[in-house]
Amino acid sequence: MQIGIIGGGPVGSIASLALKLMGHTVRLFDPTTQKPKMSLALSETTLSLLENIGVQPKAGxxxxxxxxxxxxxxxxxxxxxxxxxxxxxxxxxCSHELDRILTEQVADMVEPVAVTQVRARSTTGNPRIELETGEISEPDLVILADGGRSGLSNSIGMDAQLRSFxxxxxxxxxxxxxxxxxxxxxxxxxxxxxxxxxxxxxxxxxxxxxxxxxxxxxxxxxxxxxxxxxxxxxxxxxxxxxxxxxxxxxxIERWIDQPYRPGIVLLGNGAQTIHPVAGQGLNLALRGVSRLVDALAMGDPDTAVREAFMSWKPNRDLTRLASSSLETLFxxxxxxxxxxxxxxxxxxxxxxxxxxxxxxxxxxxxx
Ligand SMILES: Cc1cc2nc3c(=O)[nH]c(=O)nc-3n(C[C@H](O)[C@H](O)[C@H](O)COP(=O)(O)OP(=O)(O)OC[C@H]3O[C@@H](n4cnc5c(N)ncnc54)[C@H](O)[C@@H]3O)c2cc1C
Structure with a gap:
């Protein structure tokens, strides 16, 4: 399958590596942005996913x-x-250490350009990505992993519920x-x-x-x-x-219940940004990435995306609830x-x- 990934933060990079390993052809787009240094708690399931794609963090x-x-x-x-x-x-x-390792791993895949437009699959064709260079790409599936930073999800009618804590x-x-x-x-x-x-x-x-x-x-x-x-x-x-x-x-909590449209799926902070108190944001997003990678091995992209989200939903909802409740509880x-x-x-x-x-x-x- 041809897959276009928009955003080379941890979620986009890890998804790219995992999908490439499964034999898909991946194009990853990211013009690169500076991010704050933070400490990340990576869960055991995240570490297994990283190990599967050849990433074993020694730092920390x-x-x-x-x-x-x-x-x-x-x-x-x-x-x-x-x-x-x-x-x-x-x-x-440290998040910069994880970024450094992932940047090395995706160096030969990432194209340092911003995506300016996306369009969902239509009856006549594949989903469509337009790059800032004017180039058009029409892969079988677009993964939007822009961290909610680009406004591309709004342009295809995926408006997030925002709640300030x-x-x-x-x-x-x-x-x-x-x-x-x-x-x-x-x-x-x-x-x-x-x-x-x-x-x-x-x-x-x-x-x-x-x-x-x-x-x-x-x-x-x-x-x-x-x-x-x-x-x-x-x-x-x-x-x-x-x-x-x-x-x-x-x-701020950012949440989209069904972050997908025909041919396009939103993963990572763009789909859900949760309270950081329990250290679950990236871990949760990567559990979604794992479900999607498994589902894509079985069927067509739109069915795979729907099934992955259905099976992930209970865990996704519960993690959101637990993360927000901790602040309120105390x-x-x-x-x-x-x-x-x-x-x-x-x-x-x-x-x-x-x-x-x-x-x-x-x-x-x-x-
Ligand atoms: C204080 C704090 C503590 C946290 N602690 C933890 C923790 O302990 N454990 C944990 O699991 N999670 C934690 N998190 C959550 C975690 O940091 C995030 O879930 C994770 O960084 C999200 O990654 P991402 O790839 O979705 O987004 P980002 O890191 O924002 O990456 C998005 C990428 O998309 C690119 N991009 C944007 N627009 C475009 C475009 N138009 N074209 C191409 N590329 C584009 C950007 O350049 C960027 O590189 C914490 C968060 C906070 C705020």
Whole structure:
């Protein structure tokens, strides 16, 4: 099958490599864009997909433990991979490192041009791509993996539902005095969730979801940010210092229920951008890529796209719900809510069955 892929971010690049491996002829278009450096938690299912296409990230650290708790409250839940029956939950890696490896792998496939127009399949012909050079291409299937950046999906009537979380994420890196190898943290502070991922032996990447005004104030004043981080972080990590500039990203959910038209399918952030607190955006998108690659081996492109989305839907909907609910669940600064979540976490920590289910949902093993 001839496949045109628009966008060489992680989703477009990985889809290109996986489809080429299945024998399809792929053209990948991306004029390249600078993206912020962030820390990514790649789940075990994402790592298997990467391994299948010959990508084995050496940088970063395996995730073996995730400690979930709320600042100032006694209850906590420690998810430990071997106790849940796995050697690791996944791997934390810097997004630029993943981009670097993928850029190398797709170097001979990518054409550095922007796509200016797309058209769905009609009764008379294949879907159509128009490049900024004026060239027209008419493959059997177009995969739009533009990250929702280009407006091409709107031009074919795929309008996304946009919902602001009224939150801004601050992203950065810290050097810590007493790291715990392989342990990630999901910490609820009262002002918003803070996720910490071990990127290097003594360096953690953080994503902190905050009210926009608070995020802006902290971004402007490094000493205030350091003080706030010291108060928010678990004590066991010891003293900290910032090791890079902090980046600010407004958090908006973008969602299209059926992101496909005849001959065209939208994958990745363009089809769904979810809350980053659970570190699932890319993992979720790649679960969709895997379903599509498998389905395309069986049938015509439009049937394959429909079937892939139908089989992926329960997992897609659940991941969206879980990611948005975490922020809301811990958002209320009420004593009754705090007592409930504290007791809930303490009880949950006693249940191996629950901990296994939570970790496997995060790993994308169950829907
Ligand atoms: C704070 C934060 C933390 C996150 N943490 C995690 C995590 O821990 N784990 C996880 O799984 N996910 C995480 N995510 C989500 C993850 O970063 C995204 O899901 C992923 O980057 C989306 O990749 P993409 O390829 O869809 O889009 P992008 O990376 O945006 O790529 C889109 C590409 O399309 C190209 N393009 C655009 N327009 C055109 C055009 N007209 N023609 C040709 N090319 C075009 C662009 O140049 C770009 O390269 C996080 C997100 C945020 C914001």
């Amino acid at each position: 650290q395996d995730l073996v433990e995730i400690l979930v708790n709320e600042k100032g409250l006694p209850g906590s839940m420690l998810l430990n991979a071997p106790e849940c029956g796995h050697s690791r939950f996944g791997r934390a890696i 009224d939150r801004t994420a601050l992203l950065g890196r810290i050097h810590v005095e007493a790291p715990v190898r392989g342990r990630a943290y999901e910490r609820f502070i009262g002002t918003g969730p803070l996720a910490l991922l071990p990127i290097d032996p003594e360096v953690y990447g953080f994503v902190w979801s905050l009210a926009p005004r608070e995020a802006e104030a902290l971004k402007q004043a490094t000493p205030a940010l350091l003080d706030a981080l010291c108060l928010a972080l678990p004590r066991e990590l010891g003293r900290i210092k910032l090791v890079c500039d902090v980046v600010k990203i407004p958090l 958002d209320r600064d009420l004593l009754s809510r705090k007592l409930l979540t504290s007791v809930g976490m303490a009880l949950g920590d006693q249940s191996s069955w629950l901990k296994r289910k939570i970790s496997e949902a995060g790993m994308g093993i169950i829907s």
